[in-house]
Every structure is written in structure tokens, then in C-alpha cells.
Amino acid sequence: MDDLPPPLILDVLSRLGDSADLARCRVASKTFNSLSRDIRSINLHCSFDRYAKSRCPLTRSSITPFKTILKNLVSELRIVESVTIGIDKPLRTVSYDDVEDEDDDLYLTEVNFVGEWLPKVSDGLTSFSISDFWVQSCWRRSEVLSLISSYCHKLAELQIRNAWLSVDGLKPMPKLSKLTLEYIRLDDEDLNKVNESFPGLQVLNLIGVGGLKDPKIHLLQLKACRWTVSNAVYSVTIVAPNLVKLKLKCVRPRALVIETPSLADLHLSVEEASSFKVEEFVNLTNLHLESLDLRRLLCSLPFGKTVKNLKLGLTKSSELMGVSKFGFESLFSVFPNVSSLTFTPWAWSVFEMYICPEGDEIRSRMKGLKEITAYLEIHDFETTLSCIFSILDNCSNLFEMKLFIHRDVVFHVTSTLISRCMTRHPRVIWRWGMWKEGTEDAWILDGVL
């Protein structure tokens, strides 16, 4: 390894992904030591071990404080392009009730702390990520966003997790193209400040962001968005003319407004909404829909005739009784161009109640369907079987069926289903598997269950 030219060694060292590994490499040889100063990224995570030792009176004095380590690292490197600091996974699960922690040694979004080293690296910084310690950060409001916007003019990617953020003093950051906020309490009720200060955003991820009332995303350059909204909001609005991929999960908003005409990939999960306002999708190819009342959603929203891959699911399994019935042929009148259809767990049961009537008109509508994937529960064997057969009879081009049967179904029922399906339609490619909530899906290989 000594023979490798320095640029190659630098390449290897920059892929280490953890500043602790890099620090150990520095001790290994002089070459490593001198090259390590040219590494441009800092990756520092506080392990559970370190946290425990710093709390234990015996070892407390020998542990270097996390914040000091970071400040030292910043001063060692020449140019810093990426900073990723946070706490390890086990620490994230520590609940506020378990630990009484008035300290701030792991309060990473603290403005005083960040202000000590951020100006030194802000010239070259393009990517910044903080995963804060919820126990110490949830009750302290941080103005770190304002600080970041004042100094980091080249920042392109920003990620903050587990913090309480204020948007006071937030200045525009036109170069920011990717923003991820996870488990944040954001003091920007309608997301106005976010829309205003980050006009160049192309990717936006808001997962578990609280403190919103009538949030509206209005970003002209946005291409991909992932948004998980809690039930506390009144309305949900997205206006993004260039948006291509959207994953939106809400519970029961009073109003849902989606104006994204260029959308190609949509994953929408909404239990119920009092009012919808959705602009027609002209480019939509992939649609994954989850709702309590699939029929209402499918009938009232203009998903467009361009959908090729359709995936349907229910948000809750126990409320099947109240769901309106919706048959296969109605599905195809809404989506005439579907070629791949998937039913996630419990959704199949809604559809199998309505057997398709036979007929040439039905057959011509379902001509485009090529493959079906479904998760079956088999409440009534004959219903399931006749539904499968009627679909196969109506869809002349259907050539692949991937069916997962619930693990709790009795063995002989499963094997009867499999053998009857395969004998009745031998030309179809059948793939059988098992599923159960909480466990991974498994394929049945050639009769081995």
C-alpha cells in the first residue's frame, strides 16, 4: 500500500466516512498523517458508549467533550466541504422521559456552539447535516437557520433532525437545492419563510415536521418532494409546476390542494379529506394510492389516463366494513392504460367482492394489463378463486401473477389455491409467496413452503 500514489491514497481516505477512522489512520504512518489534512469532509457521530461514559462519574473526566472534538477537527482540515454531525442510532431512541438531562453537551443546534466554527468553514461548505439529541434540543428553540443563512453562501444540501427551529432572521439562500427536515418543530406555520428563503430548492423532504397550521409548499424549481404531515394541520397545499416525484402522507386534512401538472410518480396516502382540489396530471406514470375510501379517491381525482403502474392500498385494515365496494371494471374505466397492478395488504379484499361481469367491452378495457401483484388473505376461498379466474378470463394479455398468501392461512387451502390456479391457467407465469405484517415477504420456491 506504500507504493500507491498520494492521490489514490487520498481517494481511499476520503471514502472512510467517519472522522474517527481517519484519525486512527493518521497514527499509522507519516504519509497518512499529511494526506489527512486534505480530506474535505467531517463525519462525527457520538456513540452510545461515549454518552454513557460521559454520564458515569468514574469515566467522565477522561472523555473529551463532543463539541471540543468537532472544533479540533475543523481546525485540522484545510478546506471543509461537508460536515455531518450527529448522534448514533441507539441514542436517538432515548426518550425524554427516561433521562433527565439539563446539559447541553450534545445540544448540537445551539447557536453559540455552531457560531464558533461555522464561519471558519463556510467558504467551501456545500453540505451540512445535523442530527441533534432530542432530549437536549426539544425544549430549546434554536436560531441556527438564521446563522447558517448568514454565513453559508455556497450551501447546496442541508439536513437537520430532531430539533426545534425558528425561522427568525432567515436570509435567502438561493443556492440551496436540497433540504431535509426530520422530526423538527418548525416555527413557520404556513411554510412562508421556507418558500421565500429557498427559492432554488429541487428536493424537499419534510418528515414529521410539527408546528404547521396551513402549510403550503410553493416552489417553482422543485423536482422531488417527500412530505409526511401530521393530523394537526388544517389544510395541505402543494404548488410546484416542475415537480416530478411526490410522496405525500397526510391523515385527515380539511382541504388537500395539489397543483403539480408535471408529476410522473405519485405516492399519496390520505385517510380522508373533506375537500380535494387536484390539477389534472398529464404525465403520471406511477401511482401508489392509500386511503380508507379508495373508491371516493379514485372517482373524484383526475389521475389521468397515462398511469401505467398502479399500486393500491388501505391505510387501516380494520375498517373494511365501512368501505364502499369498487369493482375491477370500474378501476379500468378510471385507468385504461394500466399495465401493472399491485394490491398491497388488505386492498385486494375490497375488490374481490365484486366479480367482473364478462363481456367484450370489459375485455377490451382490460387489454393493457400485463401483470398483477397481490397480497391475499383468503377470507372466503371460492370468492378469491373466482375473482382470480374472472380477471384472468377478461385480461387476454395478462401473463404474470405474483400472489402472496398470508402465513396464517391453513396449508391445504394455500396448496389447493396454488394447484387450481396453475392447472386452470398454465400459460401464465405464476409466482407464489407468503406474507405477514411485521415479517419480510418470502417466495415459495417450487412447492417448498
Place this chain on the structure above:
Amino acid sequence: MLYAIFGVQTFLQRDLELRNLSLFNRRKGFSYLFQKSLLFPFSISFFLSQGFIYLFLLSSRKSSSPAAIMSSSSPKMITLQSSDGETFEVEEAVAMESRTIKHMIEDDCANSSIPIPNVTSNTLTKVIEYCKKHVEAKSDEEGLKSFDAEFMKIDKDTLYDLLMASNYLDIKSLLDLGCQTVADKIKGKNPEEIRKEFGIKNDFTPEEEEEIRKESPWVFD
């Protein structure tokens, strides 16, 4: 050309004759002149069209030779020669995975075999195997991933030789793969283990090493 000159001559002659005509014959003379004057532009256009036809033939002849090469169906083979004299014949597309070789081909230096002085035949065999797979299965992401994982199950010396070769030959994907594999091997090891794994000599004096350790005490907490 001669025809044109003749046309001009007759035109001039007629002109002279006409000047001697009496006033009575003048009308007839004009129509006669008009007929003769048609000859002049006609000859010029005839000459010009000849010229165009000639130029067209010339250009089509020129373009026919590269067209002939492009329409050939068999793939062009490139010969590579390792440092220990062994030769390898590979398809041009496979060889072009290496930017170094690609530039050589584009600059037209690749007519006979290309010598690769820094790479032994064993390493070159592996490199060619990698490039071939990545050209063949370009769209199969999953398959390539599992191939890469298997491909990297090699001993340290081969790994370093591959790194050097892919660096010299400028094959980015192989270089990335190799560097990441080495980095993954360093992760989690303490300095002694790192030195042992990679056969690095410890060129620090005990005092110097102590100094370095003191700079990052947190790692050894």
C-alpha cells in the same frame, strides 16, 4: 467553353452587321439578335452545370470511404500488450472503457498493438474481465452489483495492482470500486491493525507517535 466563345463571337458579328442595316430592317434585326443572344446565357449555364456535376461527384467520392468503414458489421479489435509481453485482443468498445486507451484510439495511435507498460498480464486479464462485463451487462444494475462484489474478493496485492492499473488506464468505475473496497477494509481498525493489513511501515518515532495520538485523544478514549 469553346461553345461559349463561339456564341460570343457570333453575337458580336451579328451586332456589327446590324449596325449596317437600314432603318427599314431594324425590327427584324432585333428579333434575330434576341434569338442569337439566347445562346450566350445558355452556354454559360451549361458550363456552370458541368462544373456542379463535377464537384458533386468529387464530394461523393470523398465521403464514400468513411461510409464504407461505418457499414462494416464485425467489431473492431484492439490489441493490448502487458508489461511482460503478453498480448490481449479485445473489442474496441471494451477497450474504450479505459479513457487512456480511448484517447489513444481517437488520436489515431492505436493502429498496431497498444503497449501498457505498468500493468502485468495477470492484472490486465482482471481489468479486461471487468470491462467486458460492464460493457455487456450495462443496463443490469443488480447483476453488475453482485458481479462487483464477487470481483473484489481478491487478495491485497491483486487489489493494489488493480488500483494502480485502473488509475493508469483511467477506468473510473473500477477505480471507485477498488478505493471503496480498501476504505471498507480500513474502517473500524486501530492503527496497528491498519499497518498490519496494508503492510505499512511505521515511520514515526515513539515520541512523534505519542504527539499524533495526543492530537486526537478522543479516538482512543
